[in-house]
Amino acid sequence: MKLEQFKVDVPQAALDDLHERLARARFPEQIPDAAWDYGTELEYLRDFVAYWRDEYDWRATEQRLNNFEQLTTEIDGANVHFIHARSPEPDALPIVLTHGWPGSVVEFLDCIGPLSDPVAHGGDAADAFHVVVPSLPGYAFSGPTRERGWHPGRVGKAWAELMAGLGYSRYVAQGGDWGSFVTTQLALADPDHCAGVHVNMLAPIPMTEDHTPEEDDCLAGMASYNEHDSGYFKEQSTKPQTIGYALDDSPVGLAAWIVEKFRTWSDCEGDVERSFTKDQLIDNLMLYWLTTTAHSAARMYYEFDKGLKGGSLDLFSKLTQPVGYARYPKEIMRTSRRWAEAQHQISHFADMPRGGHFAAFEVPDLFIPDVREWARTRR
Template sequence: MPTPPHITPFRIEIPEADLTDLRERLARTRWPEAEPVADWSQGVPLAYTRELAEHWRTTYDWRKTEARLNGHAHFKAQLDGLGIHFLHAPSPHPDALPLILTHGWPGSIIEFLEVIGPLTDPTAHGGDAADAFHVVLPSLPGYGFSDRPAETGWGIDRIARAWARLMADLGYRRYGAQGGDWGSMVTASIGRQDPEHVLGIHLNMPVAMPDVEAMRDPTPQERQALADLSSHSEWGAGYSKIQSTRPQTLGYGLADSPVGQLAWIVEKFQEWTDCDGHPENALSREHMLDNVTLYWLTDTAASSARLYWESYRSPDLSEVGVPTGCSIFPHEIIRSSRRWAANRFTDLRYWNELDRGGHFAAFEQPETFVEEVRRFFRLVRE
């Protein structure tokens, strides 16, 4: 099938002047005083932030990551009036299943770089050709190299419709979808809006609330999930309150200060990963900086936060009837129970609660993530 004219090749080429500017800004950082606590309870500690910023300024090499990204084919598609960037990695196996992967905040396509190879070419990674996928990996509107919406209305359902259109334009009549964080919400919406083309959806953060009956007699695991959610709402959700109400005001500081952008994201890598207190126990320093640098170089602090303004306060939790699989990682910020999920996802085919991992599943546990995706889609492949 020929590529439609509204889909054009794209290459990532950051001007050297932007990298020079980043290093100069880092050198001129005005630092606050150190925190009066001995942990991360007030945010990212000053000493670690200074250490990470100095590594970013003097050692980190964006060009290496840029070359790795450009090792895949990238495109821009005009979808519903907006230019959407996506990475397209077709499988060498002709019977591969098309699969669209959607990231969230503060993630990006960087999260999935380790899993593209095993998903597209399993035989080259010790797997079976029957598990192969054609991978489509878009950047959310206002994120990465996608255009930044200049109008309101780009919420979850509109993004899901754009993703369905993208898969159709690529000639993929039957496909699967996968996501976590905002990607979970987009993926659920794809399943609800495009069931005639979606074979199944896989989620690593299914969002489903307990009904009255479930609340009358919660299991110990459900009680713990509710307690953790309550703690997160009290102590860990300040970022979402700001991003869902004043993304523009927040954006001025993050767009002007690379250290501000660094700390805003790294705090979540520490808090949401299965890292035993330190983010580098879950993600390498280079991996974290890859993701932070993408946000900085694309100047998407404000535009990425606007998705919260569009969708956070009234999420659509209506029923989804397509076959669904869920992988629950123990350090996830919102954990559903199977019976809560089954009330929303009415054809729940797969459920697995893992021993290790957190919110950034493909980033933290790429091998486990790949195996979970394979296991679910084995159940629904035609």
């Protein structure tokens, strides 16, 4: 595998262009008192965009990313960018952390240090990981995909190659959102080397005839999502190119499209900044904007749908590896312990007290110890 060193180095012209676009943003009006009922709220977004233009400091984030070793390689015809944080501990366990949509490697920035170098972060050397954090094909610094078929199954196979290329013959994997699908697909594709997986999202699949109240609650959450919150999914799975033109041409449009998800899917009680700072939200947006990948990121939905219908994506084969599952209270796609156990060999089940869909990003203080605890059983 041919690896190339990578540094983030955004030309000043791209930042100037962004600032000009933000300065001339054309906002729609909003129904008075609509709040977030029709989608992203106008006054919130105006303030957010003003902060983005006037105060946000991309170069600080760029530096933060560049403090990690980053590499690119080509796998199965796609460019793959990844952070590679090797632990100073010789017995560290390799782990691949996979983000989803509308996230990026930025979600894991606060976790990489504690996971790779626990001693320097008040932890135990026995909990050390070599951390690999790739950008999904089509996302951010992996760049747009150029051919069809990049669904989570194909990404899982690519990650198996990536880990082999890095010389990791025994590793574990973690993910949420698309990352949870990629992680289980990786386990399926690479049973000899992938020694266990941990996910923070599992779909509620009714595996029993009776339902407990908790299971009804999980199903009701999914039903409500299907009814009220999945329009983006239905558009991105059918016409990702159509929506892509607007998102790749309008930073304010991209912000509205993405920030709404961070608000809806986090444990923020309606105030997204209880869970994420503006800087964090913008860091993530910048990875989409500066790489013009909103359209290619959206394709994951299209490919997932095609992969399922065409049979090239297998979600139902049983994994041979044990599965760790952390259930965060504000994750929409949650299942019960017994349904999880009917699907997978669950070796670790953690009910988390706080947090939502973007667990590593929102509650690293819970995410890190939970991943450590699960991994102790896989070392």
